[in-house]
Amino acid sequence: MSQFTKPIRSFAAHLVAAAAISAFSLAAVAQGASAQTARLGGVYDVTVAGLKIARGSLSLVVQGNAYSAKAGMEPAGIGTIFSTGKGGAQASGWLGRDNVRPSRYTMASRAADRDFYVDIALGGGRVKSADVTPKLKKSPERIKVTPQHTRKVVDPLSAILMPVPANKGAKNEAVCDRTLPVYDGWTRFDIQLSYKEMREVSGRGYDGPVVVCEARWIPVAGHRPSRIKASGIENRYMEAWLAPLGKSRVFVPYRIQMATATGTLVVEANRIKVYGGKDTAAR
Incomplete structure (x- = not known):
């Protein structure tokens, strides 16, 4: 995986998932849509140290409390110099009163001449099956993922x-x-949020x-x-700016940023458009 895709994949896996970083406004129309069908389309920019390196895209359909999203990412700006990799992800499930109940998550990407693939089926509050490529290399040091680790989790998207x-x-x-319990098919981790400011x-x-919430990544x-300690990822500063869209009580990231060795990584909406639904602030 190239130097371009490494920081993006790492950060996305912590909060928005590889190839799914563009899905910031996924729930913008969820609670205002009632039984109507609402669609959202968006384009998102990824920058490091102020330089554009990638572009994300999103298409979303929300009907009642059911959601389905498809997101993609490809190099842009100076990112086209360092990588030809690109990828996409899809997720579907239901919105609860104060939680999300995903049913399916898939992700496919190619970077540095390697293919990455995930297919996760969820139900009843647990992971029912998970197919991933490549498999994790065996290591006596690696902390094993047990069935207990895959209960009451959400996929990255x-x-x-x-x-x-x-x-x-x-x-x-x-x-x-809140603490977000995330399973990406390879690893299980928590994202712990805490209030910072308005x-x-x-x-x-x-x-x-x-x-504005400060975010902490906690490996499970x-x-x-030893790899986690060497990367210093646990000590890198992260924050998410969450926007209440429309009259709903659904919050979604407006901006996410993270300190990296090469500068601050920022993922932010460039433009958003909503079709259908009501009481939405994104136009």
Whole structure:
């Protein structure tokens, strides 16, 4: 995997998944759609140290509480110099009152002349099957993924959906009070969010307040501790800017950033367009 794809795949796996980084507004119309069908299309930019390296795309359909999304990523800007790799991901499932219940996740990408593939089926709050390529190399150091690790998890793409109960008096800051249990087919990890501050943003399809959460990546299983320590990934600063779109209590990342050895990695919407549905702020 090239130097271009390594930081993107690593960060995406922590919060938005490889080849799914473009799906920031996945739930923008989910609770405002009722039984109607709503569709969303978007284009997203990925930069490192201010230089554009990739472009993401998204198509989404939400009907009632069911969602289905397809996202893709390809090199752009200076990224075309260092990599010809590209990939895509799909996810589907249902939105609960305060959680997400995914049913299927697939991802396929090619980078540095290698193919990466994931097919995960979920149901009843657990992973029913998982097919991945390539397989993890055997190592006595690697922490084994057990059935317990694959219960009550979400796939990387569905992990960006953050419904919050409309409790009386609940503040928007409460969206940061959560831990996302993610399984990507190879590894199991948590993303722990905590409240930092409120900000105002404009443009890119959303104008208004965002909740800024600090994010911490916590390895659970499937990893090699020595590799994690050497990479320093646990100590890298990450944050997510979450926007309440429309009148719903669904929050989605407006911007995600992470410190890397080569500069700050930023994933941010370039333009978003919604078709159908109602009470949405993304236009």
